[in-house]
Amino acid sequence: xxxxxxxxxxxxxxxxxxxxxxxxxxxxxxxxxxxxxxxxxxxxxxxxxxxxxxxxxxxxxxxxxxxxxxxxxxxxxxxxxxxxxxxxxxxxxxxxxxxxxxxxxxxxxxxxxxxxxxxxxxxxxxxxxxxxxx
Numbered sequence: 001x002x003x004x005x006x007x008x009x010x011x012x013x014x015x016x017x018x019x020x021x022x023x024x025x026x027x028x029x030x031x032x033x034x035x036x037x038x039x040x041x042x043x044x045x046x047x048x049x050x051x052x053x054x055x056x057x058x059x060x061x062x063x064x065x066x067x068x069x070x071x072x073x074x075x076x077x078x079x080x081x082x083x084x085x086x087x088x089x090x091x092x093x094x095x096x097x098x099x100x101x102x103x104x105x106x107x108x109x110x111x112x113x114x115x116x117x118x119x120x121x122x123x124x125x126x127x128x129x130x131x132x133x134x
Contacts, residue, residue, distance in 0.1 A: 020075035023123040024067045026098050027060075031120040034060045034095045038122070046072055046088040046126065064122060071126040079128075092125035 001009070027034065037060045041049040046068065053065040068090070076083055098119035104112040 017078075019125060020071060020078055020127070021123060021125045022067050022070035022074055023121060024063060024070075025121045026119050027063050027122065028117070028119050029060050029063070030118040031095050031097045033058070034064070034120050034122060037061050037064050038093050038095055041068070041090060042093050044090055045086055046083070046090065047085055049090055064124075067122050067124050068126075071124045075126050075128070083128075087128050088126050089129055090124060091127040092123075094123055096121045096123070 037053070037056060037058050040056065041052055041064070044052070049068055050065060053061040053068065071090075072083055072088060075088060098121050100119070101117040103115040103117060105115050107113045
């Protein structure tokens with residue numbers, strides 16, 4: 001690795017130490033279905049987001065709730081204190097496409113229809129509100 005590349009890698013590593021995030025990979029739902037739920041909680045306060053996810057009827061909300069709780073725990077671990085009510089918010093959240101399992105379904109006249117079983121990766125970034133943002 002070149003020296004310039006190594007310096008940038010170390011800089012990214014240091015920046016990552018201050019950011020609290022959590023990710024869940026290979027969730028067996030399609031990214032489109034997960035994005036519907038993610039759009040509900042984007043930019044919300046963490047307590048409101050957890051309440052929204054708890055009462056959401058979509059099945060993907062259970063997996064997303066798990067990731068948000070993990071991100072909160074990671075923030076508490078890095079800052080060595082408990083998060084107060086209304087202090088944390090979801091700063092960034094995104095869904096990426098995961099691996100696709102390709103299956104065949106029998107079709108008429110000896111053909112086969114392809115079934116794509118999609119999966120996704122969810123990443124949640126949590127940050128504390130400053131006095132100016134409150």
